[in-house]
Amino acid sequence: MKYFIGNWKMFGIPGSIKIVDRINKFLNKDKKNNKKYKVIIAPPHTLLQDFSQKFKDKKISISAQNCFYKDHFGAHTGSVSAFMIKRLGINHIIIGHSENRASGENDVILKEKIFTALKNNLNIIFCIGENKIQKRKKLTTKVLKKQITKVLKRNYNLKKIIIAYEPIWSIGTGKVPKTNELKKTVIILKKFLKLNFRTKHNFQILYGGSVDNKSIHNFKLIKELDGFLIGGASKSSKKFIDIIRNFYK
Numbered sequence: 001m002k003y004f005i006g007n008w009k010m011f012g013i014p015g016s017i018k019i020v021d022r023i024n025k026f027l028n029k030d031k032k033n034n035k036k037y038k039v040i041i042a043p044p045h046t047l048l049q050d051f052s053q054k055f056k057d058k059k060i061s062i063s064a065q066n067c068f069y070k071d072h073f074g075a076h077t078g079s080v081s082a083f084m085i086k087r088l089g090i091n092h093i094i095i096g097h098s099e100n101r102a103s104g105e106n107d108v109i110l111k112e113k114i115f116t117a118l119k120n121n122l123n124i125i126f127c128i129g130e131n132k133i134q135k136r137k138k139l140t141t142k143v144l145k146k147q148i149t150k151v152l153k154r155n156y157n158l159k160k161i162i163i164a165y166e167p168i169w170s171i172g173t174g175k176v177p178k179t180n181e182l183k184k185t186v187i188i189l190k191k192f193l194k195l196n197f198r199t200k201h202n203f204q205i206l207y208g209g210s211v212d213n214k215s216i217h218n219f220k221l222i223k224e225l226d227g228f229l230i231g232g233a234s235k236s237s238k239k240f241i242d243i244i245r246n247f248y249k
């Protein structure tokens with residue numbers, strides 16, 4: 001099963017539901033391939049209730065983009081907890097996106113977020129990725145391993161966690177890793193995850209960063225990848241659908 005997950009970031013108003021609707025219609029029509037993949041769209045919090053209701057029991061699923069690190073209710077102005085998200089009928093959440101890390105989310109906070117998301121039975125898309133300097137210094141795998149071990153714990157329900165590898169230098173830049181380099185990183189990560197967590201579970205790893213209808217032609221050569229986290233190109237139904245089309249071409 002491959003994942004195509006759209007991360008809308010700070011984008012969307014109620015009328016943007018037409019984008020999700022068009023993608024869902026495509027999924028229904030794509031009889032040849034639609035059993036091979038799963039599409040999830042992550043709109044901002046403001047649209048979660050409406051979208052999750054409208055697409056309840058539909059092929060497409062709706063995900064949250066983040067949550068507060070403490071659960072349930074509390075005096076935290078402007079915050080939304082995993083408990084509140086789950087009660088909307090949402091089953092997925094993105095945690096640890098580099099944009100959120102850049103605005104102050106550290107490993108301690110992320111650990112709490114993962115804990116509350118799991119407690120509320122949410123499936124997690126956990127983002128990791130190195131920056132340009134770390135890449136230049138050849139620290140990529142070291143950084144990624146540290147981001148994983150600092151936040152994920154052996155006793156977690158690891159089957160609920162999907163890893164999204166998103167090199168920071170690639171997000172929104174049009175720059176993508178070389179196919180062979182990316183393949184190598186994904187293989188190293190998969191091996192590491194099994195060894196480190198002493199599990200037989202095959203972790204799923206997605207790639208994110210400038211995925212579009214062109215770059216997908218290279219990414220699809222990497223059999224080890226379990227799917228994609230798509231930012232910019234997920235805001236247009238046509239661009240998003242073209243990614244799926246080109247993947248199965």
Ligand code: PGA
Nearest residue numbers: 171172209210230231232
């Ligand atoms: P991008 O963003 O596809 O616009 O590069 C990916 C992401 O930030 O998840």
